Amino acid sequence: MDYGSIVGGIVQLIKKAEIELPSDVVKALKNAYDIEEGIAKIQIENILKNIDVAKKTMRPMCQDTGVQTFFVKIGVDYLYVGRLKKQITDAVKIATEQVPLRPNTFDPFTHKNHKDNTGDYIPAITWDFVDGSDVIITAIPKGGGSENMSKLVMLKPGVGIEGVKDFVVEEMIKAGGNPCPPTVVGIGIGGGADLAMKLGKTALLRPVGIRHQDKKIALMEEDLIKRINQSGIGPMGLGGKTTVLDVHVEKAPRHPASLPVGLVVQCWADRRANMIIHSDGTWEVE
Template sequence: MNLVQKIEDTTVNLLRLAVTRLPRDVKDALKAAYERETDQTAKTQLKAILDNITLAEKTERPMCQDTGVIIFYVKICDKFEEISGLSEILKTATVRATREIPLRPNAVHPITQKNSGDNTGRYIPYINWEIIQGNFLEITVFPKGGGSENMSRLGMLKPGEGVEGMKKFVIDTVVQAGGQPCPPIILGVGIGGGADIAMKLAKKALLRPITQRHPDPEIAKIEEELLEAINETGIGPMGLGGKTTSLGVNIEYAHRHPASYPVGVVVQCWAARKATARIYPDGTVEYLTHEVGEK
């Protein structure tokens, strides 16, 4: 068994799974939203989304033409040895997935405006590394769409504004975005740390299933409160009005500097694509987000 090949193949498969099948929590939330809506326009939008999801699964085609910028979250274990050259393996898998699935080439040089054509470039795919204990390699693919990313914001609030200011910043971000990020949206909120840390935590918060509240009951309460408030805005699916503006709010936090109160908000469209698998030294692959056998 060639472990390097196994990692590459699994990564290509994860990218395929992510762009063609939504995780169960998001799918269930969209179905529940369709049942709950009474507004005909909102119902029409949600029905189109649900039909689109079913068709994407059936035909194995990307559910949205914007297959995003490719981001990886990788957990490396101290007892998993095959880690040298891992970033090259992930890059190769990205190029292969772009050709085979296909994915839209979304990596553009910011000065020359040249599209690399294969979803790779400087720092792209972007890889977040974490070292943990254990004997496996965990790879999460997180293709992030541009339309919703454009509505993301960082607020460097005054500590005096505190929790109240944070809630207001989140609600204002959603209202300002309106229908542009393709609602129903999911919000990742990162509080504290520093400018970069708040944004990183906000994006990382989106990895948690929307059915799972933060373990800290105080934070969990704020997540629920914000979700309810956002759905009362009436923006609705695609900004055409209705009860469903958001499917979930996930918060992460870090301790902050006494003089700073950073709040990062990352906006995720309804096509909340991600897929995770664990690869063990003997080549066994365990998929954590999708119910599938190996391909």
């Protein structure tokens, strides 16, 4: 097992996420281009041009290369779990120089910049266990402008799912052009406060255009897309038909007294990339 080869692979993963958008997002943006007019169309045109320039010149599409965020699924039969955290952290430091990434980690007390995109609890990694011997790492670098529009609310259970929908629509209207619409919205319902937010972020891992398998949740997603897009906020908040590219909802059981809702907003640069590490140390980035 070559420690460095896997670190190199994770650098590739970060680079891919920063430079190239997943095809599902590009497809949704192209659909938006087809239906928009005037200023809104110009915004989407700029976005599509930018995606091309970034890919051709191998540069990060946005100067805000985000907080380095990873979701890791560890196959329970993978033998080198103990190295993974350090391998990801080392890769972030190398990627900061090589990709490059903007140094985005400030100490909240001293304002000191760590300069390598690491620090206490950062990179932010969510661990999970799955069957088998492969490790799947998803990189989802998260920009500050969209993250700033994220919200947690502890609703009264009596307001029900209609109350959840009203909260989401209202918050997305208040957010206006700030999170760089057209956005992708992740919503976590249930659990405790922390789990609701985590589910909201996890919801962003689902490709754009894919509905939840549970029919009633899928209907809620469709209703939210329609209502948010009716706001007319449009691309970059300058008016238009496309305010969200998609809305993804995930749920967990709730406490009888609680109805937590975690709203996580992702900009149009819905950056995601995956890496699979096999038990023999070989890997692929896709």
